[in-house]
Amino acid sequence: MDCETLTLHTLVPVHLKDRDLQSSDIWYRELHFEKGHHYHISAPSGSGKTTLARILYGLSTAYAGSYFIGDRHAKSLDISEWSRLRQRGISIVFQDLRLFEELNARENIEIKNTLQKSCSDAEIDEMLKQLGAAHTTERESRLLSQGEKQRVAIVRALCQPFTWLILDEPFSHLDAEATRAAARLIAEKAAARNAGIISLQLEDDDFFPYSKKWQL
Numbered sequence: 001m002d003c004e005t006l007t008l009h010t011l012v013p014v015h016l017k018d019r020d021l022q023s024s025d026i027w028y029r030e031l032h033f034e035k036g037h038h039y040h041i042s043a044p045s046g047s048g049k050t051t052l053a054r055i056l057y058g059l060s061t062a063y064a065g066s067y068f069i070g071d072r073h074a075k076s077l078d079i080s081e082w083s084r085l086r087q088r089g090i091s092i093v094f095q096d097l098r099l100f101e102e103l104n105a106r107e108n109i110e111i112k113n114t115l116q117k118s119c120s121d122a123e124i125d126e127m128l129k130q131l132g133a134a135h136t137t138e139r140e141s142r143l144l145s146q147g148e149k150q151r152v153a154i155v156r157a158l159c160q161p162f163t164w165l166i167l168d169e170p171f172s173h174l175d176a177e178a179t180r181a182a183a184r185l186i187a188e189k190a191a192a193r194n195a196g197i198i199s200l201q202l203e204d205d206d207f208f209p210y211s212k213k214w215q216l
Contacts, residue, residue, distance in 0.1 A: 001081060002070030003089040003163050004035040006056065006196075011065035013051045025214035026052065028065070035163055038190075038197040038208040043216030049200045050095055052216065053168040056198065057092050058082045087115050091162035093170040097153045101142035105133070105152045108141055113159040127155045130185050132178060146173040154182055158189045165190055167199040171207075183207035 008031040012021065021027045026041060027048070033039055043049035054060040055067060058074060067074040069085070077085070091112075099108045106124070113119055119127075128134045133151035136144055141152070150173045157165060165186065171179040187208055190197050197208060204213065 001072065001085060001089065003085060005068075005070060006033040006164065006198075007031065007066075007068040009066040009068070011055070011063055011067055013048050013055070013060075014062045014064065015051075016048055017064060024216055026216050031214075033164075033196060033198060034211075035196050036194045037211035038187075039199065040205065040208070040210045040213045041198065041200045041216050042202065042204050042213070043200060044202065047216045049202075049216055050168055053092065053095070053166050053200055056164075056166050057090060058085065088161045090164045090166065091157045091160055092166040093150075093153050093157045093168060095168040095172070097149050099141040099144075099149055099153060099156075102140060104138050104140050105136040105144070105148075106138065108152055109156045109159055112156050116160050118161055119159045124155065124159060127158060127185060128152075131155065131181055147175075147178065150174060151178070151182070154186065158186070162193060162195050164196050164198065167197065167201075169201055170199070171201075179207070 008029065010028050010030065012027040016027065051060060055063055058077070061075055109124055113124065125134065128137065131151040131154065133148055136148050136152060141149060144152070150170070154170060171182060174182060186197070199208065
């Protein structure tokens with residue numbers, strides 16, 4: 001399925017319809033996201049940042065307006081089409097990370113990697129090393145700190161083919177040095193795929209060479 005462009009047409013989540021959203025650059029607007037470009041959306045708490053991430057990833061259809069993936073309306077896609085998109089087209093780092101607590105770091109990463117064999121064991125080890133998380137490999141996720149979990153979630157998201165990478169507060173538990181390392185790794189892997197990045201964060205940043213910056 002073509003997912004080189006994502007388009008929002010006068011979209012607004014149902015639970016935000018009664019709010020004054022005139023200052024938003026996103027809701028009720030016509031927006032086009034193009035493959036290979038990096039987009040930053042800054043959003044204060046409660047403005048719908050995670051809701052937007054869920055819509056883009058196909059986990060929520062509680063919105064008015066339209067969301068198109070290529071020339072397909074997102075609401076017209078069936079479960080199998082969304083499954084293929086999430087395996088090969090759209091990857092995500094969730095704000096709540098969504099690791100399986102009873103699995104160790106490598107097992108969490110392999111859940112994604114096994115489907116497509118996108119990365120070798122050596123490549124996974126190298127990514128974890130770059131993020132200072134090599135020591136987490138055999139530890140159950142429930143025993144990891146939030147920062148360690150976030151590193152594992154980032155590597156997991158990179159271990160699949162993707163045209164789009166959605167980042168929902170991906171660095172919130174990392175210090176400045178770890179954030180720079182993670183941003184470098186993400187940019188490198190996205191560039192290798194000519195993939196687009198949509199980064200949703202509380203504040204503005206300069207982690208990537210953004211094509212556009214918007215306020216939610």
